[in-house]
Amino acid sequence: MSIMNNLINYANELTFKDLPGYVIEYIKIHILDTLGAIIAGSSAEVSKKLLNLIIKWGGRKEGTIFVYRLKVPLPNAAWMNSTMSRGFDFESILGDGATHIPACIIPAAFAIAEYSMITRNTPISGKDFIIGIALGLDLGYRLRVAGGEATAMGGGWLAETFSPIAIAAMGAKMLNFDDEKSRNAIGIAYNQCCGTYGATVGNGGGLMAQLSQGLGTKAGIISLILADEGFTASKDDVIEGKWGLYKMYGNGYYNRDILLGNLGKSFDHLRPIIKKYPGCGGLQSVIHTALNLYKEHNLKIHEISRIKIYVNKLNYLQLAHRRSKPSTTSDILWNGRFIVAVALARKQLFVGELDKCCLEDPEILEIYSKIEIEPDESLEIGGVEIEIKTKDGRRYFQKGSPLIPMSLNEVVNKFKRCCLYAAKPYSEREVNALIDAVFSIEKQSDVTIMIP
Structure with a gap:
């Protein structure tokens, strides 16, 4: 079976019961820490610049820009929220060079939840939200790391380069796409992969590093919408085909075991790495x-x-x-x-x-x-x-040493401190309510109530 078919089957079959308890806790920590980074990042230089531009563009009121509580076209809301998560480069990351995948996946998951309400009048439950994020993080990690040196750190491509594909697969799962529509979403997403070290590393690259995070997220959301509206992509395998992912974004090498090994069984690589300090x-x-x-x-x-x-x-x-x-x-x-x-x-x-x-x-x-x-x-x-x-x-x-361990209490306190730097203030009651909602997310019937 092709890699593409394996990944689609995996997405179709993954259920909440398949996720070990520790993975659910990982996801909650990723959500809380990313929301904290977004809230603090709302006051960052890049966020203010992009917000002004998005407001100037206007458009249909669909997706929510976090903190500011403004409604704008859904892809732009996803772009803005993901960019804010990198406003101070303070969000949770993954190891092995997969780094900033959560800053794409989590804002995208919220955008998909809003899209489900807009187009289907169907809320995304907390359990389905967790499944979607687990899938998105897992695929984002595997796609990034499987290419080895050519696609991981130092290879020239950013972690968010491959996020549109992971977002498309996650969204297809959350929106119950059939196999054909899922394949179209992933194919369209592959055509929008973007982001290189060349434009971000070095003097003056800071703003682009932050923007590229959101561009990958925006591309993933646009891919889902296009597929949902009936747009199609090539039936060729975008991973293994003649013009597949690793031929276009690397030297043709990829590790099939990293892509497919223990799918749905091993999630240790989703362990959140929490930053104690803003910065890379x-x-x-x-x-x-x-x-x-x-x-x-x-x-x-x-x-x-x-x-x-x-x-x-x-x-x-x-x-x-x-x-x-x-x-x-x-x-x-x-x-x-x-x-x-x-x-x-x-x-x-x-x-x-x-x-x-x-x-x-x-x-x-x-x-x-x-x-x-x-x-x-x-x-x-x-x-x-x-x-x-x-x-x-x-x-x-x-x-x-590379890692600075942080306890759960320290992660929660970091979130509370981040909220002090929001562009619009949060009350202590609002902050505590958001923390409680994240840690009881599996009980939520509609995750959009958690939008800060």
Whole structure:
């Protein structure tokens, strides 16, 4: 059986009972953390720019822009919500280079729930919502990672490049498409895959990195709508065909076992990686280790002569190579030297530290001038070694691991803090009600009541 048919059959057959309890908890954490990132991201520079443009375009009132509670054409709402989730690059991610798949899948799932009400007057239940998100995350991960180096981190394509296909499969499941319509949705989605490192990595790429997240989500939603309206795509297999996914977006290689192995049986790869700090996942350990070292020895800015940071070669190319002083708050999120300088100058790093003032803050600029980042191939992706040297000759050294574990209470508290930075304020009662709704989502008869 072809890969395409296998994936469609898997989607058709997946039920809520197939999902282990731990996977359901994973999904809830992904939902909560992504909603928190969207709420905080509503005040980000990129969000305000895109919102103004979408309002200017106008159009039919269908989908909800979260936080602002504005109704706009559904694809634009999905685009906006997904982009806001990357406003401070603070949403949950997946491992193995699949990274930002949740920031596409979860806003898309809410858009599909609204579409179901608009076109079918049928609500999506909490259980069906969980099934859809589990499927979308699973396929998004598999499609991204199966191509190996050519499609994973460092291959030139972003995680969201393949999200339209995963969204199409998820939506086909949630909307009960038949096999033919599902195949059409996936084929149309394949024709809209987009997003490359080339336009996002380096000076000035911050806004595009955030926008491309939403563009992938928007493409997935448009694909579903087109298929639902009777548009068709080639019957050729978009994965294995002559012009299939990995021939077009890689070197023709893909790992069939990663694509199909233990479908519906293994979901360990959906474990959420929660960011403690805003900014790229590759910078989490860098920020954490630098702050720990700085605070542990009670250092002062004027005492420091040099800060030397060693990271994996790939992280260096993404976050340090040819990056000069950022000119926008968006660019700070992927600038290793500058974001560490912000964290040390302000002795912490959350959304509030990343304001426009920090771009010209004298203390931040002083630390920034003392930081050097160099590649070290002996380090694993996300790992770090930091040495701080003082003017009087003292040296302090610390090594950091890629993952920073966070308890469930810490995840909930992060969500509450994110809500403090919403473009429109939330009351404590509203925040707690949203938390309760997420953790009892399987009992919800209509998930659109959870739209913040």
